[in-house]
Structure formats: C-alpha cells, structure tokens
Amino acid sequence: MEKTMTPVLDVEKIEQAGNPVSGAGKSLTAKRRRYGEIIGRGLAFSCAAAVILITLAIIYFIAVKGLAIFTVNGVSIRSFLLGLQWYPDRPAAQGGPLVGAATMIIGSVLVSLLAVLLSTPLSVIVSVFMVEIAPGWGQRVLQPAIEILAGIPSVVYGWIGLSMLVPFIRIHSGGQGFTGFSLLAGFLVLSVMILPTVISVSADSLKALPGQWKEAALALGSTRWQTIRMVLVPAARTGIITGVVLGLARAFGEALAVQMVIGNTREIPHSILSPIMTLTSAITMDMGYTIMGSMWNNALWSMGLILLIMSFFFILTIRLVVKRGMVK
Amino acid sequence: MNNRLADRLATVMFWAGALLVLLILGFLLGYILIHGLKDISWHFLTSPPQNMLAGGGIGPQIFNSFYLLLLAMLITVPVGLLAGIYLAEYASQSRVTESIRLCIETLSSLPSIVVGLFGLLIFVNMTGWGYTLMSGALALAVINLPLMVRVSEEAIRSVPPELREASLALGAARWQTMWRVIIPSAFPGLLTGGIIAAGRVFGEAAALLYTSGMSSPPLNFADFNPFSHLSPLNPFRPAETLAVHIWKINSESLIPDVRRVADGSAAVLVLVVLIFNLSARWLGRVIHRRMTAA
Numbered sequence: 107m108e109k110t111m112t113p114v115l116d117v118e119k120i121e122q123a124g125n126p127v128s129g130a131g132k133s134l135t136a137k138r139r140r141y142g143e144i145i146g147r148g149l150a151f152s153c154a155a156a157v158i159l160i161t162l163a164i165i166y167f168i169a170v171k172g173l174a175i176f177t178v179n180g181v182s183i184r185s186f187l188l189g190l191q192w193y194p195d196r197p198a199a200q201g202g203p204l205v206g207a208a209t210m211i212i213g214s215v216l217v218s219l220l221a222v223l224l225s226t227p228l229s230v231i232v233s234v235f236m237v238e239i240a241p242g243w244g245q246r247v248l249q250p251a252i253e254i255l256a257g258i259p260s261v262v263y264g265w266i267g268l269s270m271l272v273p274f275i276r277i278h279s280g281g282q283g284f285t286g287f288s289l290l291a292g293f294l295v296l297s298v299m300i301l302p303t304v305i306s307v308s309a310d311s312l313k314a315l316p317g318q319w320k321e322a323a324l325a326l327g328s329t330r331w332q333t334i335r336m337v338l339v340p341a342a343r344t345g346i347i348t349g350v351v352l353g354l355a356r357a358f359g360e361a362l363a364v365q366m367v368i369g370n371t372r373e374i375p376h377s378i379l380s381p382i383m384t385l386t387s388a389i390t391m392d393m394g395y396t397i398m399g400s401m402w403n404n405a406l407w408s409m410g411l412i413l414l415i416m417s418f419f420f421i422l423t424i425r426l427v428v429k430r431g432m433v434k
Numbered sequence: 435m436n437n438r439l440a441d442r443l444a445t446v447m448f449w450a451g452a453l454l455v456l457l458i459l460g461f462l463l464g465y466i467l468i469h470g471l472k473d474i475s476w477h478f479l480t481s482p483p484q485n486m487l488a489g490g491g492i493g494p495q496i497f498n499s500f501y502l503l504l505l506a507m508l509i510t511v512p513v514g515l516l517a518g519i520y521l522a523e524y525a526s527q528s529r530v531t532e533s534i535r536l537c538i539e540t541l542s543s544l545p546s547i548v549v550g551l552f553g554l555l556i557f558v559n560m561t562g563w564g565y566t567l568m569s570g571a572l573a574l575a576v577i578n579l580p581l582m583v584r585v586s587e588e589a590i591r592s593v594p595p596e597l598r599e600a601s602l603a604l605g606a607a608r609w610q611t612m613w614r615v616i617i618p619s620a621f622p623g624l625l626t627g628g629i630i631a632a633g634r635v636f637g638e639a640a641a642l643l644y645t646s647g648m649s650s651p652p653l654n655f656a657d658f659n660p661f662s663h664l665s666p667l668n669p670f671r672p673a674e675t676l677a678v679h680i681w682k683i684n685s686e687s688l689i690p691d692v693r694r695v696a697d698g699s700a701a702v703l704v705l706v707v708l709i710f711n712l713s714a715r716w717l718g719r720v721i722h723r724r725m726t727a728a
Contacts, residue, residue: 139607146609147524153516154525154534157583160576161537164544164552171555231451239448248452250715251459257630257707258462259637261680262700266465268684269693298458305455329437331444352543359545361640362681386547386640391685393551393644398559410551417543 165414172411175404181205186408192372194402205405209372211412213382216375217289217364218357221296226350229304233346234334236305237312238320256302264366267295272367279379287369290378295363300353307352311345312338344431348424355420359413361386385409463704470701473694479702483650483679488691492699494650497666498567498673499706502646503636505571505669510578511628517579518586519612542580549576550641558645565672570646574635581634585627589620622725626718633710637703639677647672648682676703 175181189206196203236244271294276286315338323333339346369381370391389406396403477491484490517534525531553573563569593616601611617624649672654664662668674682680699683692 139610143607143609146612150516150520150524153513154520156513157517157534157541157579158537160579161540163556164541164549164576167552167555168548171551228451228454231448232455235448235452239445240452244452248455250711251456253630254463254708254711255455255459257633257637257711259639259677259703259707261637261639261677262466262703265680265684265696265700266462269469269696270465298462301455301458329441331441332437334444355543359547361545361547366681366684386545389547389551390640390643393554394648407551410548413545413548417545417548418540421539421543 168407168411168414171404171407172414173408174399175205175401175408179401179404181401181405186405187211190374194405203401205401207385207388207405207409207412209374210383210385210388210409212374213289213368214358214384214386217292217296217368217382217384218354220289220293220378221300221357222350222354224293225297225300225304225353229301229349229353230308230339230346232301233305233308233312234339236309238330238334238338252302252305255298256306260299260360260363261366263295263299264363267291267363267367271295275379284379285369285381287367287381288379289368289375289382291367292364292382292384293378295367296357296360299360299363300356303356304349304353307349308342308346311342311348314345315341344427347427351420351424351427355417358416358420359386361390365390385413466697466700466704469697470699470704473698474701478698482652483683483695484689486688488689488694490689490691490695492676492679492695492702494653494666495674495676495679495699496702497653497655498646498650499636499675499677501666502567502570502574502642502673502675503632505567506574506578506635507628507632509571509575510582510631513575514579514582515586515624517583518590521583521587522590523608523612523616538580538583541576542584546577546638546641549573550644552576553641553645563670565645565647565649566670567646567673568669570642570673570675571669573641573645574638577638577641578631578635581631582628585631586620586624589623589627590616592623593619619725622718622721625721626714629710629714629717633707633714636710637677637707639675639681642675642678643681646675646678648674648678650674 175186176183186205186207188208189204190208191204191206192209193204232248236248271291272286272288274286275288275291276284279286319337319341320333323337324330328336364384365387368384368387370383370387371381372383373380375382389409392402393406396406479491479496480493481491482494483492521531521534525534550573553569553576557563557569557572558565561569597615597619598611601615602608606614651671652664653666654662655666657665658667659665660667660669663671676699680696680703683689683695689695
C-alpha cells in the first residue's frame, strides 16, 4: 500500500554499482556488512514468520482439541449446537452424559448483541462530536478519556459490575426473587467496555472523509445536522460498521467481566433480569475442575473452538464490508 | 420541524453524548478510587494474602504482575520490533506479506480466553512446566504481539524517507541504516507504543487463569537465586497476578474482607494503568521535543 509512496530505491544495485566501499566486496568491513545484512534480514523475516506460525498453531491445536467431542466422544454436531441439556457427567445408568451447548451459545449471542445495540448509537454520536462538532475539545479531552476507558482492565469492569450494578439491579427489580446477577448486568457492563473500540474506529473513518463533501453539503444550504445525517455518517458507514463488528467481537469473547455479573445459570433467559451463562463463562469456570480428555473437558474445548470460529467470522465480515465499501 | 430547530436539537444531542461518556469515565474512576484508596496502606501493598482470615495484603500479587509483564515484554519487544521492521522495510506486496497481515489481524481479534486455552495446551501441558510464570509470559506475548508489530511498523514508516535516503547515499547498508538511523528516530513512537501495549496486558486476567495459575506459593523475598523454589525471581513457579487475584477472591475465596481486598486491588490496578498511560504521553512529548529542538 504505502510501498508505492516511498521512492523505490534498489539498494542492492546501488551498493554493487556505485558504492565505493561495498562495491569492492573484498575489504573486511564490506564483508562483515554483507553478512550483517543477510543475518538482519533473516532475523526480521523469521520474526514475521513466527507470527504466521503462532496463528496456525493456535488454529490447529484448538481445532484438534475442539473436534474431539465429535470424533472421540461421538456427539453429533447438531446435538452439541442445538441441545439444551447439559449433564456432562451423568452416569450411563441414568441415560449417559449429555452436552448441549445451546443455552450458552444463546447467552453469548444475546448478551453481546444487546451490548452492541446499546453502545452503537452513543458511539456514533460521540465520534461525530469528536470530529465535527468540537474537534479541538474532542482531541484534548475526549481522546485521552477514551484511551483511559480502553485501558481499564476487564476484571475491574467486572468488579464494578459486581459490587455496584448487581446490587442496584437487585434492589430495583421489584423483589421477585431476582438476585441482580443477570443478562441486564452483563450487557450493561459490556456496552461500556466496547465503547472505546466503536468510537475510535468510527471517528477514524469520519476523519478520513474528504473535506469537500462537507463543504459542498453546507454550500448547498444544508444545516450541520443535515450534513452529518445525510452526507457524513452515510459516507463513513463502512468504518462505522467495522467498528461495530469489532465491538461485537470483543463483547462475544469477553470472559471475566461477564462471568462475574451474569449469575451463570444454564437456562434460556425469559427476561433481561434472569441469569444466563455464556460460552466464555463456562470455559472460565469449568476448565480448572475437569480432567483433560474427559467428555466434559472436551465440550469446553469445543466451546473454545466456537469462539475461534466466531472471531474468524467477524474478521471475514469486516473484510467483506470494507471491500463492498470500496467498490461503491 | 423546522431545520434550524432540528439542527440546534442535534447539537444538544451531540454534546449530551460526549458529556455522558465523560460522566461514565468520571464515575468509574471515582468509584474505584474512592472505594479503593482508603484501603491502600503500606501493609496492604506489601503483605501476603490470607486464605481464611481478614487483613491480608496483595504484596506478592503486585510483584507477580510486574515480573510477568517484564518477562512478557522481553519476548514481545524483540520479536514484535523485528517483525515490524520486516513489514516496514523488507516486505513487498507479496502473498507472504498479505498472509502475515491477515495473521496479525486474526491474532489481535482472538478472545484472550482462547489464547489462554492455547497456552494451557502448549505452554503448560506439552512443555510439562505446569502453571508457571513463563507459561503466562508466553501467553501474554501472544496477546501483545500483534499490537507491538503494528506499533513498530507504524513508527518505522513515519520516519521521513529523506533520512533513510541520506544514510543509504552515504554508503550505509540497509541494516546499518535501520539500526543507526531509522530506529533511533522512530524511538519516541516505539517507546510510547510499547508502554501502551504494556499497560494493556498489565490488567489481563483471562489468559492467565490457566497458564500462570491462580495460586501464589510462599515466597522468600530475600532469596535472589532464580533457580530456588522460594525465590520470587524463579520464572518456573506458579504466580497469581493482581488482576487474577481480584477475580479469584470474588469467585472462590473464604476471606471475610473480600470487598476491602478487591476494592484496594482494583484501585492499584487502575492507578498503575493510568500511570502507564500518562507516562507514555509525557515521555513521548519530552523525547519528541528533545529530538526536534536539540
């Protein structure tokens, strides 16, 4: 991409042709430099290759462990993904173990979708504010604020949710036996956690818009609001959607903050005040207490594989959105 | 509705949105610091935690967090920097480069719990180390690597091309130019990016639960032999970090003063992250001024 912007210098050719020191190729320093060049290049390349290797290793090992439940334990993919029953250690006399992850899949999907629904409008408003309404103020005050928000560790979000939000929901839920640990607490915590992601990606795409578009819209007599609503936000939609998908990915994969506030009950929630369980919270809680290779443990690895596949899905979506956005 | 009025109302809405975000941040920081700062004392910061009784501290956890961060950065910085150099300097528009970029994107969007699972499988079980600081450091390195590569590539690319050309024209080789000219002038960017990356993993917990573990063995802080079992410097011992500690005491602890310990720990964690963030900005500014003015 940017390669074309820097003038192309064929360093090797220059060195060989016109360079008095290395051109000779016989002096000791020149030789040493030549080796240094080769070693340096090799080192840099091997580190870049390490990135590929690590990624492939993660995919391979998680996939192998995650597929064991289907290949070793003989559970059908359908019953794993759609099954509502979770009795991973039920003895054979009572009908054998059952691992249906549907309640957890539903939990994960619900909590992250609701978080994004709540977070997106506010994020778009704030990113427009930072770029269009008050750029100076946005740069000086909001930018650092958002960076700090992004830097707060997820356990701290979880702890605030647990010590403040959960009791608050319990007290105000009308005393019908709700504990406060709920879908509501989960998506409220997540919606704050993903704000920085969505805001900064949307703001970047708004900043990248050509200034003439705005000027043209204003010159045609539009008010600022009309310009924002009909020109700027639609033009930046690729970036905004990218931000939203990244936020969704973050919410879907978040483990501890969610686990601390959702109550972790394997049931399909019937209201936003009911407790839920997510894929990540199941992995977090049970991985330490199950034996490697047992059916229960294998089911947890399969949930890890679902998380991995979902993150591919999110990346793919972003790539598609960006590609589409460029064509239009 | 008349357009003027709609415009006014919209402006109010934008201001309200921005203020709401600031309010949320102010509230979160205020909540953590007001509840936590009163629990922080020298005793709390230095003494070991209690299993059953009240009055425990977080000394070993603080040490573990910093030590783990150091180990992780020792792995991440060289690898990330070299990979960044490759992408900025050597890589052409080839399939290989494209796949490196795709891998970075994939790695950076992986949930940290998945990296933790990978760490459990490779750095804990396959190596036979068990829960150790080293396993945790490797898992953190995997999490941090994509950010470090991006930071390095960007910092290197932002160096003006004239510097590079001048160096090459003077007869310096490419690798010499990189180390003697480009890296020094990209240093402020590298440093601030590195500190921000460090701040990010300082609070990481999900990837550490099953790599560096949830227990902290008794440590002897006078023992500086890194091979001794009691030495805090031994990288092959289990180590619970501050962030993991907050999670653990909330989920399975028997101490009666969970609230106090968690409040204090959260405040320490947030303060450290704030210090990282502010120092990165400040250092970046200072170095930039020195390098451009002097």
